[in-house]
Amino acid sequence: MNDADRTSIHEAMEQQSxxxxxxxxxxxxxxxxxxxAAANPVGGRYNPSLTFTDNVDLTDPILSRFDALCVIRDEIDIFQDERLADFVVCTHMQNHPREPNDNVRPRNQETEALYEPIDQDLLxxxxLYARTSVFPKISDVDADKLANFYKEIRSAASxxxxxxxxxxxxxxxxxxxxxxxxxxxxDYxxxxxxxxxxxxxxSSFIMTQKHAVAERLRRRFEAKYISSVTDHNELLHFMLRKMFKQQMDLILLTTGIGRDAADVDDADMPEITIDKGAFIHEAQQADLRNVREYMESALFAEVFTLDEDGKTIRRKAVAA
Structure with a gap:
């Protein structure tokens, strides 16, 4: 961004003129x-060992004018990659110019929403009504809560x-x-x-830090500020998926599978399992106690299954 553009956007974001x-x-x-706004990282790929400022080559004055910053990284995730590939293939089949297949559906769909989607015109x-007619007010108690958080996070930022x-x-x-x-x-x-x-x-602040610093901040603040407003089942689901991913990464590093080949046969990949006790221990470390409720939920049953002995968690096989 050149100096002229930087000056213009500074004024627009600060003074609204x-x-x-x-x-x-x-x-x-x-x-x-x-x-x-969106920006590509320097060199074309985000480097987690650098700060957000170093990755996008923008100055602190302009970055501080954004309410939230989000780092979108292309990470290897066997669950997300499978869902995305399945969705793309099904979309292609549904929109074929000559023989569209309206009956095909993605095999790995997320749990259905509790409510029907809102019509776009109504939304x-x-x-528009919320923007023009609703003006909420903040109480003194809320102001104190924000001030205490700012004091704590500013110290961590320094x-x-x-x-x-x-x-x-x-x-x-x-x-x-x-x-x-x-x-x-x-209105309140x-x-x-x-x-x-x-x-x-x-979350925005943690995303912009170096990887080592981000992990330290996440352990310090996540249970206190983030977990309290997030559905515990979703947190446990994310945690279990992360454990499977870490196990897969370990297998790839120790066995060398996929190191020289672009396409890896599923038969070459050992089955990945997670010990239920280890999962419960990780959940307790994050102050998440409702593991049993999660393992009985549709969210868990959609992707994972528990062995008959009740001690081992496996990932469900996707039907061909």
Whole structure:
């Protein structure tokens, strides 16, 4: 980004206006809009050993003006990769120009939503009404909660030598808390809205750190701020998938399977299992206690299965 573009976007994001002085015309144009930006990492691939600032080659003043930063990385995930490939193939079959197949469905679908999707026209009207007619207020208790979190995370930010936390991030959390209240058409901000805003800001902050620093911050803050606003079944599901992925990575490193071949036969890959006791121990370390409820849920049954002895967790085989 050149200096002229950087100056223009600074003013637009900070003052919600753009100044023009050209050909004898001096004016200030309103720029009250949201800014959603994307940037490719330097070198074409994100390096987790570097900070977010070093990866995207943008300065702290412009990054601090965004409410949230999200790092999207192309990581190897046997579950996600299988779902994505299956979805692409099924979509291609459904949209064939001559012989579309409307009966084909992805084999690995996520658990069905509890509610029917909202019609797009209704959703558009809902958002417009929330923006123009709902103006939530924050109480003194909520303000104290934000102040305490800012004090704690700012200290951690200075120790990590990563992206700094500034007063702008307090304003960002206020906007996110108000947005959470607007989603439910409430004219007041609840403690739940503040928790969601803090969890979003913390997740954004952790993503922008170096890998080693991010893991340390996650162990320190995740149970306190993020786990409290996330469905425990989803957290346990993510944790179990991560354990399977780590086990697969270990097998690939120790056996050399797939090192020289682009395509690996499933017959060459040893079956991956996770000990139930080890999973429960990991869940307890993260202060997640409802393991039994999760293992009896449809979310667990969709991907995993428990052996007859009740001690070993296996990944379900996908039917051909």
């Amino acid at each position: 753009i100044s023009i002085s050209k050909a004898g015309i001096v004016a200030s144009l309103s720029a009250k809009c949201s800014v959603v 558009r009207k809902y958002i 120790d990590s030598h990563g992206l700094p936390m500034t007063v702008r991030h307090i304003e960002s959390m206020i906007r996110m808390a108000e947005a959470s209240a607007k989603m439910e058409l409430r 901000v609840t403690s739940k809205d503040i928790d969601h805003a803090i969890a979003t800001m913390l």
